[in-house]
Amino acid sequence: MKIFLAFAFLIKFSTSVPVNNGQLDNANLTEFMGSRIYVPGEDLTRFGINSDNTTIFEAQFAPHFGVNNGQIMTFAIWTSVNTAKLVFFHGKTYEERTRFDLSQAPEILKHDKFDNERPTVLYLHGYLENLECESIHVIVDAYLQRNDHNIIVLDWSKLAYGLYFMGAVPNLQKLSDPLSDSILDLINAGLDINKLHVVGHSLGGQLAGATAKHIKEKSNKALKLRRISALDPAFPGFYPQMFYNHIDKYDAKFVDVIHTNGAMAGAPISTGTVDFWPNSGEFLQPGCMEAVCSHHRSWRYWAESVASKDGEQNFPAVKCTSWSDFKTGRCDEDNFTYMGIACPTTVVGDYYLETNKAGPYAKGTAGMDFY
Template sequence: MFKAVKIKSRLLMGLKTAHADLTIAKLIHFYGPTYADSNIFNIDDYKSLLEDSNFSKTKNTVLYIHGYLEDADIESVHVIVDAYLQRNDVNLIILDWGELANGNYMFDAVVNCKQLASVLARNLIAMFEMGLDIDKFHIVGHSLGGQMAGIIGREVFRRNGKTKKLPRLSALDPAFPLFYGTFSYHLSKHDAEFVDVIHTDAWIYGAPVSTGTADFWPNGGTTLQPGCPKRNYKLLSDNDLSSHRRSWWFWAESVKKEFPHQFYAVKAKNWADFKNGKYVDNEEQRVVMGHDCPTNITGDYYLQTNGIQPYARDIAGITYVHPAKLVGNSPTENEGVEPSKT
C-alpha cells in the first residue's frame, strides 16, 4: 500500500529541516512485472545501473521525478510505475529524493532541487558517454520535479558545450511558488528540444503561464479540475492538492492505455476561445496530450476531461460542454481563473 503524505505541521514554508546530503538520493530502476521488481542505486552509481542485466540500452529510457513532500512510496509514484510497467517498452527510472524534497519549501526543498539537478546533469552526461542513447532519453517531472527537469535540461546543454539538448522534457503542473518572478528561472521551451507541459492547478501550486514548447490546459488548466472536491484551503491536504495531482493521473492514463479513449486537444488562443469553438486559424486540428504527444507542435492546447477514470474523452473532449455534463463531475464545478500567457 502506498504511503500517504503526512501533512501535520508541514505548511508550505515548512518547519522541519531537510537533510542537505545530496548522496542520499537514489535511482530506482523498475523492470517489472510488479512494483517489487526493482533495483536501487546510489545517485552516483550510474555505472552499475547501466550494467544491470534488467536494463536495456536499446529501449527508450524515462526518468520520473516526484514533487515536494513525496518519495518513492507515494501514490503518484505507484501510479506512474504501474502505468509504465504495462508497456514493457521503456527503461523506467524513478528519482527518489524524498528526504531532500522534504522540510522547508523555500530553504530546503527548492535549494536541494537545484543542487541535485546539477548532480544529475553531470551523471547523465557520463551515462551518455557510456552508451546510454541521449536521443531515447525522456524526463517526466511533477510539480517541483517538473522544475528540476528543466534545470537538468539546461545543465546538460551547458555541460556538453551547448552542442546537444535532451530530446524531451514533460512537466506535470510544474511548481509555481518561487519560480515565476523577476529574478526567477523556471522551466522553459529552451530546456530541451521539445518541452510539453500539462497545467491543472495554475496560480496555486502550478505554473500560471505558458512555459513550454507546447502547453496543455485541460479544463482551463486551473482549479477546480472536474471531480475534485471544493477546496477547504488547508494547505497541502489531499483536498487542497486534488487539482495539482490530476496532472499525473492524466499522464499515467496516457501511458498505460488501459482505456480506448485519448486526450485529444485543440489549439486556441485561450480558454474562452476554446469554449466558444474558436480555434487557431479556425482549424479543428487535434493533437494528443500526454505520452504520445507529437513533438512537432507549438502553442497552447485545450480540452475537457471527465471527473473520474477514464479521464480522457477522446474526440468529445475538444468540444466544450457545461462542466455539469462531464462524467464524474459535480454540477457546482468552479472553472477557476483564466491563466495568463507569456
C-alpha cells in the same frame, strides 16, 4: 491575486510536514520566501546544522494549536544530495527494483534487465513525495503495464521534504548539478540521449528544467535532452522568475507541459514548446474540491495516456488562444494534437480540452467539443 493564491496553497500544503514521529496537522505552520518561519504566538527557538548534514529548526507551539504548552517540535531539512538515489524498475511489479547512487548511474546500463534498444523514462517526483506515494506507484505501474520502456525514478524524497522555500527548492537547485552529471555519465556509457525522456511532476518538473540547463552548459550546448514532459510544474518561487530559473521551451528539443492547477500550485503561464490546459488548467479540475487534487490530476492524466498503447491518443486537444475562446467555439477544430505520451514533438502553442471528473479521464474527441 495569483501570487496570493499560490502562497495560500503552500501554507495549507506545508501543514503536513513530518515532525518527529507524527504529523503537524493543526499547528498552522506558515513560511514566507524562506526568510522566516511563522508559528502563531511563538517564534523560532533554535537553528543549527546536524553532523549528518540536515538543517534543524525547533519551534515552540501554544496549546491551542494542538500540542502541549512549551512542547518543542523539530523540522529537518535535508541538504546532502548524497541522499538522492536512482531507482531502476526491472520486473513486472513495483517491488522489483534496484537503487543506485547518482555516481553509480552507468551501472544501470549493466543490469541484465536494462534494454538499450528501448526508450528510457526518468521520472522526477514532486514536493513531499517518496517511493511509497500514490503518484509514483501510478506512474511506474502505467509504464510497467505498457511494457516498452526502461523505467528509472529519481528518489530525492529526503531533499523534497521539509519547508518549501528553505529546504525543498534550494535542495532542488543543489541536486540538479549532480543529476546532470549522472545523465551525462549514462550517455557517455552508451545510453542514447534521443531515447531518454525526462518526466517531472511539480517540483520535479522544475528539477528537470534545471538539470537540462546544466547538461547544455557542461556540453557547451552540444547536448540537449530530446524531450521533457513537465506535469503541472511548481509555481511558487519560479514565476515570476525572481529567484530561480523555471523550466522553459529551450531546456530540451521538445518540452510539453500539462497545467492542472495553474496560479496555485502549478505554473500560471505557458512555459513549454507546447502547453496543455485541460479544463482551463487553472484552479480546480472537475471532481476536485482542493488544489492538491487538481495538482495531482496532471500525473493521473499522464499515467492514463501511458498505460495503454491503444489509448494513448485518447486525450485530443485543440489549439486555441484561450479557455474562453475554447468554450465559445472560436478555435480551429482541425488543428488538434494529443496530450500525454503520444504528443508529437512537432507541435507548438497552447491546446485545450475537457476531461471526465473521474477515471478514465479521457473523453476522446468529445473532449474537444466543450462548445
